Amino acid sequence: MSVRAALVAFLLLVNSAHGQGFADLGRDAEGFAVPVPGTAFDFPRDHGAHPEYRIEWWYLTATLTGADGRDYGLQWTLFRSALRPESGEGWDTPQIWMGHAGLTTSDAHFVAERLSRGGIGQAGVTIDPFAAWIDDWRMESQVEEGADALSDLTLTARSQDFAYDLTLTATGPIVPQGDNGYSVKSDSGQASYYYSQPFYEVAGVLDLPGGPIDVTGQAWLDREWSSQPLDADQTGWDWFSLHFDDGAKLMGFGLREADGDVYTSATWIEPDGTPTPYGDGALELTPLATEEVAGREVPVEWRLELPDRGIDIETRPLNPQSWMDTLFPYWEGPIRFSGSHEGRGYLEMTGYQ
Numbered sequence: 001m002s003v004r005a006a007l008v009a010f011l012l013l014v015n016s017a018h019g020q021g022f023a024d025l026g027r028d029a030e031g032f033a034v035p036v037p038g039t040a041f042d043f044p045r046d047h048g049a050h051p052e053y054r055i056e057w058w059y060l061t062a063t064l065t066g067a068d069g070r071d072y073g074l075q076w077t078l079f080r081s082a083l084r085p086e087s088g089e090g091w092d093t094p095q096i097w098m099g100h101a102g103l104t105t106s107d108a109h110f111v112a113e114r115l116s117r118g119g120i121g122q123a124g125v126t127i128d129p130f131a132a133w134i135d136d137w138r139m140e141s142q143v144e145e146g147a148d149a150l151s152d153l154t155l156t157a158r159s160q161d162f163a164y165d166l167t168l169t170a171t172g173p174i175v176p177q178g179d180n181g182y183s184v185k186s187d188s189g190q191a192s193y194y195y196s197q198p199f200y201e202v203a204g205v206l207d208l209p210g211g212p213i214d215v216t217g218q219a220w221l222d223r224e225w226s227s228q229p230l231d232a233d234q235t236g237w238d239w240f241s242l243h244f245d246d247g248a249k250l251m252g253f254g255l256r257e258a259d260g261d262v263y264t265s266a267t268w269i270e271p272d273g274t275p276t277p278y279g280d281g282a283l284e285l286t287p288l289a290t291e292e293v294a295g296r297e298v299p300v301e302w303r304l305e306l307p308d309r310g311i312d313i314e315t316r317p318l319n320p321q322s323w324m325d326t327l328f329p330y331w332e333g334p335i336r337f338s339g340s341h342e343g344r345g346y347l348e349m350t351g352y353q
Contacts, residue, residue: 031085032227056225061346064217073334075102093119099134101157112159163207172199173273192226236351247271313339
């Protein structure tokens, strides 16, 4: 298959949102492996790729403060998608890779995207030593022998408009999402394997059109893989990762259904990393204000309630125009929240057409 044909196939795979579930993620998983409950993670193996599953990502967001006192946010994501369940070598591999990088300020939002055919060295993931890359964008382990590969990372990305070079040091453990890593996404039982490292302390440099700026802050890495994570009638999601000022964390998402219902899931994470998962209905998500973004109405302010933890907060974006204008477009940017608790985090919203 030629590079052009591979990219066309990839675009069809990730950008189909009609009749098969959002972004084709409700498509039949026939021939691919499917997550099952009760499967323990195997590290460092599970930091690497799982080509027997149809989709996978290494997804990192960071909330940052510059030496100038201003807020910043960034995203670095590597996606892997399989065009078919069969294996192959070199140009015959069915694996396609996509990279997204974003950098957000209060008055600008920068986006870059990379695409690659698998099997030719342009993109991929290695386990020992751990590295995830596409072209010159890299997430690389810097750990000493015996430490978890994700506990100390360097992260780089560069485009025509921006660049960043960061170090990330984990101060807490890896956290399984859902039922010990088995994350259910619908009443029908669609699921993924899902774990996070939400305890990174970050330091580094952002290169912006106005010049370099030193930054520090917090970051959150999500690892997820599946073959059919959404139901066919689910149209998109609203996903939050929240850093509370007291050191606790919260992951929560709502998957919107065509009939107006929303399937929710959440994980409360203690400052020591102890997780408490919450199933559908425990987390309440209420949009409070919309903004016209890239020609569509997007809910950019939200109320989140988790009564079991006494949480009742409202979020506001650093930049309401944080639109990722990529092949698969979506809204993503840093947020602050206040109310019963205060802190910072990230919001990703898909399926707003």
